[in-house]
Amino acid sequence: xxxxxxxxxxxxxxxxxxxxxxxxxxxxxxxxxxxxxxxxxxxxxxxxxxxxxxxxxxxxxxxxxxxxxxxxxxxxxxxxxxxxxxxxxxxxxxxxxxxxxxxxxxxxxxxxxxxxxxxxxxxxxxxxxxxxxxxxxxxxxxxxxxxxxxxxxxxxxxxxxxxxxxxxxxxxxxxxxxxxxxxxxxxxxxxxxxxxxxxxxxxxxxxxxxxxxxxxxxxxxxxxxxxxxxxxxxxxxxxxxxxxxxxxxxxxxxxxxxxxxxxxxxxxxxxxxxxxxxxxxxxxxxxxxxxxxx
Amino acid sequence: xxxxxxxxxxxxxxxxxxxxxxxxxxxxxxxxxxxxxxxxxxxxxxxxxxxxxxxxxxxxxxxxxxxxxxxxxxxxxxxxxxxxxxxxxxxxxxxxxxxxxxxxxxxxxxxxxxxxxxxxxxxxxxxxxxxxxxxxxxxxxxxxxxxxxxxxxxxxxxxxxxxxxxxxxxxxxxxxxxxxxxxxxxxxxxxxxxxxxxxxxxxxxxxxxxxxxxxxxxxxxxxxxxxxxxxxxxxxxxxxxxxxxxxxxxxxxx
Numbered sequence: 001x002x003x004x005x006x007x008x009x010x011x012x013x014x015x016x017x018x019x020x021x022x023x024x025x026x027x028x029x030x031x032x033x034x035x036x037x038x039x040x041x042x043x044x045x046x047x048x049x050x051x052x053x054x055x056x057x058x059x060x061x062x063x064x065x066x067x068x069x070x071x072x073x074x075x076x077x078x079x080x081x082x083x084x085x086x087x088x089x090x091x092x093x094x095x096x097x098x099x100x101x102x103x104x105x106x107x108x109x110x111x112x113x114x115x116x117x118x119x120x121x122x123x124x125x126x127x128x129x130x131x132x133x134x135x136x137x138x139x140x141x142x143x144x145x146x147x148x149x150x151x152x153x154x155x156x157x158x159x160x161x162x163x164x165x166x167x168x169x170x171x172x173x174x175x176x177x178x179x180x181x182x183x184x185x186x187x188x189x190x191x192x193x194x195x196x197x198x199x200x201x202x203x204x205x206x207x208x209x210x211x212x213x214x215x216x217x218x219x220x221x222x223x224x225x226x227x228x229x230x231x232x233x234x235x236x237x238x239x240x241x242x243x244x245x246x247x248x249x250x251x252x253x254x255x256x257x258x259x260x261x262x263x264x265x266x267x268x269x270x271x272x273x274x275x276x277x278x279x280x281x282x283x284x285x286x287x288x289x290x291x292x293x294x
Numbered sequence: 295x296x297x298x299x300x301x302x303x304x305x306x307x308x309x310x311x312x313x314x315x316x317x318x319x320x321x322x323x324x325x326x327x328x329x330x331x332x333x334x335x336x337x338x339x340x341x342x343x344x345x346x347x348x349x350x351x352x353x354x355x356x357x358x359x360x361x362x363x364x365x366x367x368x369x370x371x372x373x374x375x376x377x378x379x380x381x382x383x384x385x386x387x388x389x390x391x392x393x394x395x396x397x398x399x400x401x402x403x404x405x406x407x408x409x410x411x412x413x414x415x416x417x418x419x420x421x422x423x424x425x426x427x428x429x430x431x432x433x434x435x436x437x438x439x440x441x442x443x444x445x446x447x448x449x450x451x452x453x454x455x456x457x458x459x460x461x462x463x464x465x466x467x468x469x470x471x472x473x474x475x476x477x478x479x480x481x482x483x484x485x486x487x488x489x490x491x492x493x494x495x496x497x498x499x500x501x502x503x504x505x506x507x508x509x510x511x512x513x514x515x516x517x518x519x520x521x522x523x524x525x526x527x528x529x530x531x532x533x534x535x536x537x538x539x540x541x542x543x544x545x546x547x548x
Contacts, residue, residue, distance in 0.1 A: 004543075005540060005543065008536050008539060008540050009540065011532075011536055012533050012536045012537055012540070015529055015532050015533040015536065016533055018529050019495075019526060019529045019530050019533060020495045022522055022525055022526040022529060023495055023499055023502070023526060024495075025522060026499075026502055026519065026522050026523060026526065027475070029516070029518070029519055029522070069476060069480065072480065
């Protein structure tokens with residue numbers, strides 16, 4: 001009886017070793033089908049939620065874990081990007097408050113997978129589910145600005161983000177800067193004023209005040225530039241100074257610069273500039289997006 | 295010879311069982327439904343019938359393996375017939391092996407009947423016989439053998455209800471162990487990788503037996519893959535049964 005048991009136990013160990021080796025060989029045979037290449041089919045999140053028996057949050061985690069495995073691959077194909085969008089979007093449906101996942105999915109889609117439209121779609125979904133999170137409009141705006149070069153949309157979304165709690169202090173400045181670049185400094189001024197009203201921190205208020213003045217200069221510069229161009233159309237040359245514009249009746253008064261600078265016109269190129277502000281409010285592709293603003 | 299007698303007896307016993315008949319009835323119903331369902335599709339009618347039939351054969355086979363498998367030992371205990379058997383000159387391993395082989399025989403006839411029906415339906419409606427799906431059926435049978443063995447193992451030390459849950463859980467886990475291996479490959483910690491790999495090789499990998507989709511799409515199945523998965527299944531069954539015998543030998547019947 002005892003020897004039989006020992007014999008049986010030995011047999012199990014031996015047999016287990018064989019099972020192990022066979023499985024190893026089969027895995028080798030099956031290799032090539034790595035985890036990222038076998039993108040599992042994921043049904044629509046709305047239906048999945050109904051059949052998840054209340055385990056929707058866990059299901060979202062599982063899909064997310066699977067998606068992360070795909071994110072680990074270096075060269076992501078268009079197909080994989082679309083699968084990834086679908087996976088994260090489904091997981092978002094299952095667990096709408098899992099905002100970190102949606103956010104990271106959105107960032108990944110745009111920065112690694114080069115799928116900006118999908119990224120925006122996903123981030124918008126995340127924002128709908130989490131209207132209080134500034135990150136979503138921020139990254140949507142970033143997508144529009146950096147990849148799609150749609151400054152108006154970028155400014156619009158950055159503006160939404162700038163009004164939300166918890167936003168980083170530079171966001172309002174970035175948004176107003178974007179409005180300036182998009183040719184809408186007026187919106188930028190409105191936005192900055194709105195944020196100024198809601199800000200208590202004195203240091204930030206000072207910065208905002210300065211930014212409002214800069215935006216006013218920007219609005220004036222735009223207006224003057226229009227008149228200079230009209231002047232050129234009528235007289236065939238650029239005016240040499242703002243006073244010349246005034247004398248010709250193009251403007252009713254010389255705009256007062258609250259920053260204490262003067263508006264000057266380059267008679268050769270017709271470019272209007274301000275003596276106090278060396279460069280106009282612009283965000284450059286290279287260099288820092290964070291506005292120095294001082 | 296004693297094993298053979300018990301096996302034949304078990305076979306007769308299960309074949310007469312009402313549960314077995316109702317399960318086969320539902321499985322056949324599913325096969326019929328696959329024909330109905332296939333009328334909804336555009337083109338590729340045979341694919342719907344093949345998919346639904348193969349899955350139906352497997353799922354109902356698993357249900358039979360588990361629910362009849364756990365009853366093999368437990369029924370004898372409940373009805374106290376085990377006393378009559380073990381008082382005879384029969385070793386316990388012979389008893390267990392006989393029971394297992396009996397049920398395997400039942401499953402074999404079940405799979406054979408179902409496959410014949412499925413082939414018949416398919417021939418009636420599409421006028422072709424997909425011989426390559428027989429390979430999938432073969433591996434389904436091997437998978438059923440593994441599931442039955444696990445049901446027998448659990449029933450040697452646990453109550454019927456718990457055994458059924460364990461066996462069902464093992465079936466589900468067995469189809470997901472591939473993820474463990476993927477996880478082991480991704481993890482950076484050597485300790486975690488060793489643990490994950492151990493679990494992966496320890497649990498039965500039932501996905502090895504899943505070539506349904508490949509045969510339905512008439513993709514080639516390498517012969518060595520087929521042989522290896524069959525031997526994997528049989529070896530695994532032997533290990534489980536040996537463990538069951540080890541446990542069953544120590545069991546006291548009150």
